Amino acid sequence: MTDLKFATEKIENPRAHWVITLVCDDTPGIVHALTGAVVAAGGNIEELQQFSSTDTGRFFLRTEVSVADGADLQAEVLPVAKRLGAKITVDPAERKLRTLILGSKAAHAVNDLLFRQRSGYLPIEIPRVMANHAVLGDLARFYDVPFEHLPVTGPEEKAAFEQRVREVIAEEQIELVVLARYMQIVSPELCEELAGMAINIHHSFLPGFKGANPYRQAHARGVKLVGATAHFVTTDLDEGPIIEQNVRRVDHTNTVKQLQAMGQDEESRTLTQAVKWFAEHRILLDGHRTIVFR
Amino acid sequence: MTDLKFATEKIENPRAHWVITLVCDDTPGIVHALTGAVVAAGGNIEELQQFSSTDTGRFFLRTEVSVADGADLQAEVLPVAKRLGAKITVDPAERKLRTLILGSKAAHAVNDLLFRQRSGYLPIEIPRVMANHAVLGDLARFYDVPFEHLPVTGPEEKAAFEQRVREVIAEEQIELVVLARYMQIVSPELCEELAGMAINIHHSFLPGFKGANPYRQAHARGVKLVGATAHFVTTDLDEGPIIEQNVRRVDHTNTVKQLQAMGQDEESRTLTQAVKWFAEHRILLDGHRTIVFR
Amino acid sequence: MTDLKFATEKIENPRAHWVITLVCDDTPGIVHALTGAVVAAGGNIEELQQFSSTDTGRFFLRTEVSVADGADLQAEVLPVAKRLGAKITVDPAERKLRTLILGSKAAHAVNDLLFRQRSGYLPIEIPRVMANHAVLGDLARFYDVPFEHLPVTGPEEKAAFEQRVREVIAEEQIELVVLARYMQIVSPELCEELAGMAINIHHSFLPGFKGANPYRQAHARGVKLVGATAHFVTTDLDEGPIIEQNVRRVDHTNTVKQLQAMGQDEESRTLTQAVKWFAEHRILLDGHRTIVFR
Amino acid sequence: MTDLKFATEKIENPRAHWVITLVCDDTPGIVHALTGAVVAAGGNIEELQQFSSTDTGRFFLRTEVSVADGADLQAEVLPVAKRLGAKITVDPAERKLRTLILGSKAAHAVNDLLFRQRSGYLPIEIPRVMANHAVLGDLARFYDVPFEHLPVTGPEEKAAFEQRVREVIAEEQIELVVLARYMQIVSPELCEELAGMAINIHHSFLPGFKGANPYRQAHARGVKLVGATAHFVTTDLDEGPIIEQNVRRVDHTNTVKQLQAMGQDEESRTLTQAVKWFAEHRILLDGHRTIVFR
CATH class of the missing domain: 3.40.50.170 (Formyl transferase, N-terminal domain)
Incomplete structure (x- = not known):
């Protein structure tokens, strides 16, 4: 059974994409700060969605970034998250x-x-x-x-x-x-x-x-x-x-x-x-x- | 305002159609009896739906009949309904x-x-x-x-x-x-x-x-x-x-x-x-x- | 593998049901004639749907009948279908x-x-x-x-x-x-x-x-x-x-x-x-x- | 008729929101640059959506910004758009x-x-x-x-x-x-x-x-x-x-x-x-x- 390959057409395998999620209190400048870190790591933002909850005053963001070196990305964005008091995840998009x-x-x-x-x-x-x-x-x-x-x-x-x-x-x-x-x-x-x-x-x-x-x-x-x-x-x-x-x-x-x-x-x-x-x-x-x- | 005619295309005006609904206890022969009355009135069944409820033992029917004379139809089907102990309605389809x-x-x-x-x-x-x-x-x-x-x-x-x-x-x-x-x-x-x-x-x-x-x-x-x-x-x-x-x-x-x-x-x-x-x-x-x- | 029993809850197994489909030219009295045959076979109509096509003048019917003996049902309905020039199928509902x-x-x-x-x-x-x-x-x-x-x-x-x-x-x-x-x-x-x-x-x-x-x-x-x-x-x-x-x-x-x-x-x-x-x-x-x- | 007020409950009237849309060639740093201008104008990003088209290499963004003075917002973002060669619109959200x-x-x-x-x-x-x-x-x-x-x-x-x-x-x-x-x-x-x-x-x-x-x-x-x-x-x-x-x-x-x-x-x-x-x-x-x- 191990060699069974279903012929279902696969979902496109993304390039070297990383997914970042970030949750923190809403305050001006979050997107600017985070995208600055992405730029500093040589990354490009492929997709970005955000939402400010008027119910809880919390800010939510998910972005997909293409970048040559994921370690650079982590090195740049983690300090930003720390400064914002944010909960952050940084994960390769292709990781299962x-x-x-x-x-x-x-x-x-x-x-x-x-x-x-x-x-x-x-x-x-x-x-x-x-x-x-x-x-x-x-x-x-x-x-x-x-x-x-x-x-x-x-x-x-x-x-x-x-x-x-x-x-x-x-x-x-x-x-x-x-x-x-x-x-x-x-x-x-x-x-x-x-x-x-x-x-x-x-x-x-x-x-x-x-x-x-x-x-x-x-x-x-x-x-x-x-x-x-x-x-x-x-x-x-x-x-x-x-x-x-x-x-x-x-x-x-x-x-x-x-x-x-x-x-x-x-x-x-x-x-x-x-x-x-x-x-x-x-x-x-x-x-x-x-x-x-x- | 009385002469305003909206140009919305109208639903097809049916011919001389009558709608019959019938509800009674389920028992063999109901459809046969009712359709016999329709035939006797010179009617033709254009549409017929029925359902037997296993929950309540009740029988439900709706039919659309085209017929030359609605009075004939009523004269034929009402006695059938009475014999079945059924609740019946017989109404011109075009009546609003x-x-x-x-x-x-x-x-x-x-x-x-x-x-x-x-x-x-x-x-x-x-x-x-x-x-x-x-x-x-x-x-x-x-x-x-x-x-x-x-x-x-x-x-x-x-x-x-x-x-x-x-x-x-x-x-x-x-x-x-x-x-x-x-x-x-x-x-x-x-x-x-x-x-x-x-x-x-x-x-x-x-x-x-x-x-x-x-x-x-x-x-x-x-x-x-x-x-x-x-x-x-x-x-x-x-x-x-x-x-x-x-x-x-x-x-x-x-x-x-x-x-x-x-x-x-x-x-x-x-x-x-x-x-x-x-x-x-x-x-x-x-x-x-x-x-x-x- | 033959003893694998998926626990998906099964669709209700109908009683001794038969499914009849009938297609013929539309003419008054079809439902009455067919249901008469069902009554004669001692059957009860559990479900019946019909449709008259104004496009082609053809009449279509599907009914589910519960009956003690399917052979009786066939013996009664087949002659009716022949008289109507209808295409008919009579099949046990549970047949796969x-x-x-x-x-x-x-x-x-x-x-x-x-x-x-x-x-x-x-x-x-x-x-x-x-x-x-x-x-x-x-x-x-x-x-x-x-x-x-x-x-x-x-x-x-x-x-x-x-x-x-x-x-x-x-x-x-x-x-x-x-x-x-x-x-x-x-x-x-x-x-x-x-x-x-x-x-x-x-x-x-x-x-x-x-x-x-x-x-x-x-x-x-x-x-x-x-x-x-x-x-x-x-x-x-x-x-x-x-x-x-x-x-x-x-x-x-x-x-x-x-x-x-x-x-x-x-x-x-x-x-x-x-x-x-x-x-x-x-x-x-x-x-x-x-x-x-x- | 002018005083007819339908009682349909109205969609929430946003605060002093402005809607910005921006379309340009995709290149790293766009979101960072635009959000920098928003921060400089004292604005807060309430909503932001973006999309990079792999078909055309174009970048698309829509954001809703709350800001005290819309003129400040325009003064900050228009030069950014010009630098990016972007097509931009900046409009009060409540404008009909x-x-x-x-x-x-x-x-x-x-x-x-x-x-x-x-x-x-x-x-x-x-x-x-x-x-x-x-x-x-x-x-x-x-x-x-x-x-x-x-x-x-x-x-x-x-x-x-x-x-x-x-x-x-x-x-x-x-x-x-x-x-x-x-x-x-x-x-x-x-x-x-x-x-x-x-x-x-x-x-x-x-x-x-x-x-x-x-x-x-x-x-x-x-x-x-x-x-x-x-x-x-x-x-x-x-x-x-x-x-x-x-x-x-x-x-x-x-x-x-x-x-x-x-x-x-x-x-x-x-x-x-x-x-x-x-x-x-x-x-x-x-x-x-x-x-x-x-």
Whole structure:
């Protein structure tokens, strides 16, 4: 399998690009200062997006810079960031984000992530898929991704699963954890440890439905749209900052099971989109909101 | 103004078409029985849609029939409906539904309804616009629609407004009441009197937000979609059977006011669509759900 | 691999349902006659859609019938169809359509079809994947589908490939041929043999672009939407009756390669949708148009 | 009528904001130089978007700056632009663009523009509506916009109409000409005079249809989407740089007239969107493509 080359046409490989993100309090002169450092490093700005949040008074910037020597770029921009009291990242655009997938039994979202990683659409590496059921093993192995199955039937096994997640994150230098229909409630402790680096997907409706079996409720109410929301994992269950949302039209002929199937489609594509943006450093946090520089 | 002819191209005027809707308990032979009556009346079925609800065991049908003499059609199909214990309507397709609009201050939804009634897109007549503010008067008069302004600042005036609504419904033989951003809570009594004949529009989000100023909440949470839901008015506020829903993509740069403006666009088009389907007898009720034969 | 069970929730398995499609000249009494036959067979109509084409004077019907004995149903409805001069199909709803996939190098559309067949979303069997390159072999084998690779570098090999397609269709009793980015021009002879049973997918734009490298043209013109069209294969290249179309929003930052990647996404989901409707007998032909009873 | 205040909630009135757009050859240091000038003028960058076109080697920038004194801003940035050989605009964000509407008989697009100008959604002034038919006069007068009717039945009258357009542009200092279903072919001379300042709307399909009555062709082919494209007017008829596109789903039950009605809806909203972006200086030209900083 290692020599399988999918013929999906690849996304253009950028030249020697670096991605800088910068977050700090808004004050005049930030762009000028940062772009001065880029010029001093001999860099050229290929793309730049910024946003000033009137809600929080914070300033957000993402830029792609082409430069001969990335070390020069870092040497010039890091002092600027320090002076601004800014949080900064400087990363080669072509570097692939190390991503851990947590699944359960459902294959749709995991399949989409694995296929699109392989085809080159997602700029990530996937060193591990972990799940509380064995069923996704064949799929992971087809894509040459090590699969780890730890059954979870009680609180002790759940704690062990989460402990193993922590170990894999450390061992594999994981930068992003994707809950691809993981179906387990993450403990508050792990939620906090994963703050800003874990993405979850769940179904969404207009209006929202609380409680068990939302598809049944949506069917009973006769909703005309079903959808999905990708969001950061926080201790406030399913209430983290929203990254992306999509909907699909349904009608009265659709059964509860069909609503679920259509909802799953939206889950797959919404989660994959969120992972792509995260891996490209396009998502920044403004309090409880996301800034997404698409 | 009476001779203004908008040059909007009109929807095709159907021949001598009649629309039949029929709702009854599901049992074998319904379509056969009804179509037998149509054949006996010399009619031809131009369009037919049906749905059997596994939720409620009810059967729903809408058909368009071309026939030389509508009286023959009624004479044949009404006994069939009686035998089936069915609720039936038999109506000329070209008959325009008598529609009362209730507004307040916002013009967007009312403007859309009036313009599309005039252009021939909406198969309705509008004998009256009623509002608790005066501001929509000029707009109504431009379209030659009598406008009635009754201020509402307390419970007595509200009761008087609702009483006047009842009178207008009786005087003008109103068949559909449209709450086009009416902004008043309808009393439970009037809700019940208007059951199945009143349509409301309100903004919608994924997830739903409870409480005051939902646009502010949606902004704070960073939603990526805003939308609107048209639904039947019931005593359960904003929880009536859903007729139609639409969404529009938004992002972090949109202010609360912009979210509102975009939400209003969705409100206008969603409400107009719901009114069109209602006027064409395309909406039937299955318990708390709508069957929409689009 | 044979024991892999994806945990994707399955579409509801219908009871003993049969699907009837009927196409004939429009004349009064068709629905009455057909439903009479259903009643006589002890069947119940679960779903019925019909359409009268004013363009061609043809009548189209699809109905789902629950019945104790399918043989009774056939015995009753076939004579009715004969009397009407109608083309009729009577098929168990749960029967899976035998489907041949033709591919080349691109994996996206083939992967989507195989995954959704396995997950139960697509009611088809796939006895064979054939391609003029070897690269899709691993993917097909992962899903336990026999893969046949026949290189095509000249007209003789192309004729041999097409001859082998004919043999596989006969050997495997193929009912649907899906060109999943097959990238070869089908000979006029094979086009005619496959009339009404072969579906192709290709990218689409507003406006359309003729000639080579349409994505490059679309980029140069600055299109804001890219999409895909699934259509029946006809001798008139890419001009067959349209089954389904979808679009996605793009902008000036997207490179030609990115437009291609987004277009491929639309191709996958549009082709899968078209295959699903075909396998459910929802697509009927009205001259050069499709009637799609969704 | 002058005291009519629509209660549509207004888009937030920005503080003392200025919008700068800048287009020049791409070279390192542009953003740094421009933001230096902003800092020198005591300004703060509220929003900044830029794009480097690999197609043409051109650089595009739009920024919103808050500043105490706009004259200071102009004094600082204009020399920078001169040094870069850049095309620059510096304009108060709240200034309303002077817009001339050219119509014919169809009211849908003109009505949408007038209503949204009045409601505050469109940051434009409309000093005049001109048309070759009288029918839109009442609508224009309702919105207090002077209406000029010049019949066009032959080449001389057409030349006179275009000459009058030139005069109105000069008299009223028109900055944007909107062809809202104007239905006349603009002479090559006027096209060139209006280069980059005139927007047209027309219907669009996948695939495109050439020749007369495209809706009839689209119907015959059974398209599943109809849409609209807003583009700059160029001598190459309907082939100008694309600004915005939208589509709507249709099906086999829609008549040619219904396709037209749905297409008109898309025309209205697409044209209004394009006008809004233009008035906000969000559209820049990159050869035959538009850069739209949404």
